[in-house]
Amino acid sequence: MNKNSALRYITILIVLGLGCLYALPNLYPTQPAVQIAYTDSGKSADQSLLDEAEAILDNQASGYQDIFLRDNKIVVKFNTLDQQLEAKTALQNTLLDKVIIALNLEPTTPQWLKDLGGSPVKLGLDLSGGVHFLLEVDIDTALQARLEVLLDNYRKSFREDKLRVANSSVKDLALVFEFKDTESYNNALRAYRNDSIGINGGIQYIITERPSRKTLLLEYSDVAIKEIRDYAVGQNLTTLRNRVNELGVSEPVVQRQGANRIVVQLPGVQDPTAAKKIIGKTANLEFRLEANARTSPLRKEEFNFKDNEYRTAFLERAVVVTGDRVTNANTGFDESGFSQVNITLDMQGGRAMQKATSGNIGRGLGVLFVEQKSKSELVTDEFGNKVIEQTSYIEKNIISLATIQAVLGTSFRITGVGSPQEASELALLLRAGALAAPMKFVEERTVGPSLGKENIELGMTSILIGFSLVILFMALYYRVFGLAANISLVINLVLITGIMSLLGASLTLPGIAGIVLTVGMAVDANVLIFSRIREELKNKDPQSAIHDGFSRAFVTIFDANVTTLIAALILYVIGTGPIKGFAITLSIGIVTSMFTAIMCTRAMVNLIYGNKNIKELKI
Amino acid sequence: MNKKIPFMKYRKVAAIVSAVLFSISVLSLSFKGLSLGLDFSGGTLIEVTYEEPVELESIRNILIENDYEDSQVVNFGSNLDVLIKVADQNGNSSIGENIFNLLNDSGLNGELKRVEFVGPQVGSELRDQGGLGMLVALFMILMYVAFRFQYKFALGAVSALGHDVVIILGFFSIFAWDFDLTVLAALLAVIGYSLNDTIVVSDRIRENFRSERTLGPQEMIDLSLNQTLGRTIVTSLTTLLVLFALYIFGGELIKGFSLALILGVMVGTYSSIYVVANMLMSLSITQEDLAVPEPEGADFDELP
Secondary structure (H helix, E strand, O other), X not given: OOOXXXXXXXXXXXXXXXXXXXXXXXXXXXXXXXXXXXOOOOOOOOHHHHHHHHHHHHHHOOOOOEXXXXXXXXXXXXXXXXXXXXXXXXXXXHHHHHEEEEEEEEEOOOHHHHHOOOOOOEEOHHHHOEEXXXXXXXXXXXXXXXXXXXXXXXXXXXHHOOOOXXXXXXXXXXXXXXXXXXXXXXXXXXXXXXXXXXOOOOEOEEEEEEHHHOEEXXXXXXXXXXXXXXXXXXXXXXHHHHHHHHOOOOOOEEEEEOOOEEEEEEEOOOOXXXXXXXXXXXXXXXXXXXXXXXXXXXXXXXXXXXXXXXXXXXXXXOOOEEHHHEEEEEEEEOOOOOEEEEEEEOHHHHHHHHHHHHOOOOOEEEEEEEEEEEEEEEEEOOOOOEEEEEEEEEEEEEEEEEEOOOOOOOEEEEEOOOOHHHHHHHHHHHHOOOOOOOEEEEEEXXXXXXXXXXXXXXXXXXXXXXXXXXXXXXXXXHOHHHHHHHHHHHHHHHHHHHHHHHHOOEEOHHHHHHHHHHHHHHXXXXXXXXHHHHHHHOOOOHHHHHHHHHHHHHHHHHHHHHHXXXXXXXXXXXXXXXXXXXXHHHHHHHHHHHHHHHHHHHHHHHHHHOOOOOOOOOO | OOOOOOHHHHHHHHHHHHHHHHHHHHHHHHHOOOEEOHHHHOEEEEEEEOXXXXXXXXXXXXXXXXXXXXXXXXXXXXXXXXXEEEOOOOOOOOHHXXXXXXXXXXXXXXEEEEEEEEOHHHHHHHHHHHHHHXXXXXXXXXXXXXXXXXXXXXXXXXXXXXHHHHHHHHHHHHOOOEEOHHHHHHHHHHHHHHHHHHHHHHHHHHHXXXXXXXOOHHHHHHHHHHHHHHHXXXXXXXXXXXXXXXXXXXXXXXXXXXXXXXXXXXXXXHHHHHHHHHXXXXXXXXXXXXXXXXXXXXXXXXXX
């Protein structure tokens, strides 16, 4: 009785082997490294860049361990932090802003382990240090912009069809057309109905008819809004990825969250202000001609300069090119050594620019920087409570006003842009492209590197102390059986580490707390079994007591753990960031502790007592 | 395990204790409310660490001079760490950096340990999500227990969980401890833990009802509670051991979390003994409620 079957041994050995294998990468230390990528995110690092970097390192740096290509980037590994910094400076000084260089720490996992998919546990931002941003895409503004384009198109087409329009505007995200006579109203309604069927057969617009006032309202349907939203969020994701790329972070995360939010995580970033400056430029650009004496007052607008609020200039209302036509922009120096920004547009943008500038040499060309800002005021709501109402508005400022020297095409340059630093900031903004819809920060969490380290230390200390206390208690209270439970507990920790590494789940501070809690609760299954065996001993011989103890306790253990698992899974679904980390370690811990208690402890107890004639069982 | 504690003899006393604790908690929650942490209230928080202790009053003055009137300045963990909380100002996300720069400009050069900004909308969403998650968790557990045991047990289990959650919330309300996302996570973990206990007790009651047919409900429940008492105490003890380790050595950031769990384990252990059993007694559980169902697959065996 109580012998281990071959199947049990095999299962335990396989699980234990895999657990150890995937927990193994965590034992290897990290080493300093730099990652080199082209500034132009469309371009992947290649052999020529690798050769160039190798030559620079051979000539100017005191040493490196390894250099190779990986995922569009070049990775150089070093033995010491000094070498890393020295090499970074040398590379940056020679390659200039052609490349972006990021410092990071590479795991030293051996190749054979990597081939098996082994990697160390990822650390969450609260442990590694870094910044977490949550941005919200303002869909209403995107809709508003589209409706304005639509308004223009309909005005034009109604004019061509000789419809008599009394009034037209965009109001509360609806297009409002008021007509002078019923015939125009009916014709327009027909035109609307024709247009409202989208390419894929879905309804694009919702038309509200008000025949008594000869007014038609046009709104986007939910399907169309969803399409616009998905497009805007997708476009912004791409733009953000490019901007984040500019920051030179080694493992950034840029992900959509929910309908209209985007999460940006930048591990290791120490200066949140700088990061925010680049990411948070919720900006668009507009190239417009400067108004001249012949421009009618209706066709021009006055704007402030961004760097000097007292300086203003008049620009034409018509937009020549918007920022999303910009494909590249970088800094350089003109003939007399002043900074300049070189701009490349796509074909469509180039054509528009050519058309606009051909008759206008000598006039000014302004670049407008469009920013989304918000203000709030105290208002009284319908229940008489004072509430803060937040309204967002758009601010447009001139960042550059230069004279057109020649007919411009797809590539041209802006001179007189100030210091090299100002030039590179302008280039960065131009290059990072435009956003399809403005965004604002709705959440930010920054953890300094020292706090991250402190959190790891505190977490590890509490795991160690809690673990030792439990081990000590179990050994004293249950003796031989306690020993088996303790070995199971160690196996449990190894398995949790292995599974975390394999899943690529991030370990967070609450995650560590989850492990600590698991350590405390994991013994529960063992305790259940042992106290059951104690009871059974009263009226059974030791061997049957062991057998029945295990099998009776199983049902209880199963029910108790499934319900805890339900709570953990709900936590995973509703939680964000660190809380998800807690839910993950807790769930993994529940599963592994069930396995170790039922399989491993049993196997050990069988090994010790199985198949023997025991008179007395000490438990 | 030969000791026999007549648990059910004191069930009226326990019911009164529970009712009093529960009512105090509900009263405090409805009149005083919870002191919501940044995650739920929205706003900005920064933590700065200095080489030597800094007068909090001087930081307060700097803040007030610069129109950050609605702010709290406290030491965090040690007197070298300063935690500054500023209420939300129209979703402005750069207050944290502004304040840090302000302090540096005033000659207080410290190291920025963390900045957290939660917009007002995100805060209220997290609040709703948290509450909803709690309700969903309770409901799913109710369903599972009803499916595995019987509805009287499910009612007992869920009232025990509700009892625990409300009392812990009551503690947080009365002592004005910060209630943030980690505490919410701890609450859900408490639900898991307390349930663990409840299931173990219920499981034994079910088993005894099926095997010991001579005893009445009260003796049966007493017997079951005594049989599981050893296990209940040992598990609570080991869990409390690690939680105290976490509370003492885990740092300031998870103090609230470990505190909620410590309370949860204590209240949860108590509730698995008294609330569930009390509930079963008042619902007058009988043998019939737990008649052994036909084993699954029995039909197949009888087929020719």
